[in-house]
Amino acid sequence: xxxxxxxxxxxxxxxxxxxxxxxxxxxxxxxxxxxxxxxxxxxxxxxxxxxxxxxxxxxxxxxxxxxxxxxxxxxxxxxxxxxxxxxxxxxxxxxxxxxxxxxxxxxxxxxxxxxxxxxxxxxxxx
Numbered sequence: 076x077x078x079x080x081x082x083x084x085x086x087x088x089x090x091x092x093x094x095x096x097x098x099x100x101x102x103x104x105x106x107x108x109x110x111x112x113x114x115x116x117x118x119x120x121x122x123x124x125x126x127x128x129x130x131x132x133x134x135x136x137x138x139x140x141x142x143x144x145x146x147x148x149x150x151x152x153x154x155x156x157x158x159x160x161x162x163x164x165x166x167x168x169x170x171x172x173x174x175x176x177x178x179x180x181x182x183x184x185x186x187x188x189x190x191x192x193x194x195x196x197x198x199x200x201x
Contacts, residue, residue: 077101077173077190084169084195087161091199095156097171097192105149108174110188111156113167113197122183123169124156134182138164161199168194 083095097109110125124145125134133145144157154171172188180187 077104077107079171079173079190079192081169081171081192081195084197086198086200089161089163089199089201091161092157092159093161093197095158095169095171095195095197097154097156099152099154099173101152104152104173107176108182109147109154110172110174110182111145111154111169112172112185112188113165113169114194115167118167120170120185121167122185125174125182126154136183158197161197163199163201166197166199168196170194 078100080098083093087093106128108125108127111123112120113123114120122136123139124143126145126147130147142160147154171192173190174187175189178187
């Protein structure tokens with residue numbers, strides 16, 4: 076079982092940067108693709124980014140490409156999301172999640188992920 080805890084959220088002005096962290100427990104962390112999703116008030120949870128177990132492949136939602144960078148440190152059981160050039164529309168609760176290799180759905184779909192963190196709030200002011 077993997078438990079996930081996000082941190083690093085906060086209030087930032089448009090154009091600013093934040094770095095989110097996701098700390099994972101569990102010896103098998105390095106075996107899994109990890110994803111980031113976000114949910115704004117009144118909206119469905121949306122894919123942000125994902126990174127394969129080795130870090131060799133990364134995936135990004137169209138709205139964050141070129142601004143966000145997903146990375147991981149398997150030795151320290153952590154995943155990071157560097158967010159630059161933030162926009163007010165990036166305001167949301169951000170969640171990290173572990174992909175379930177046995178689940179249906181692509182890396183872009185929340186149904187493909189099993190374990191979720193509690194989320195961290197990111198607020199971007201204009």
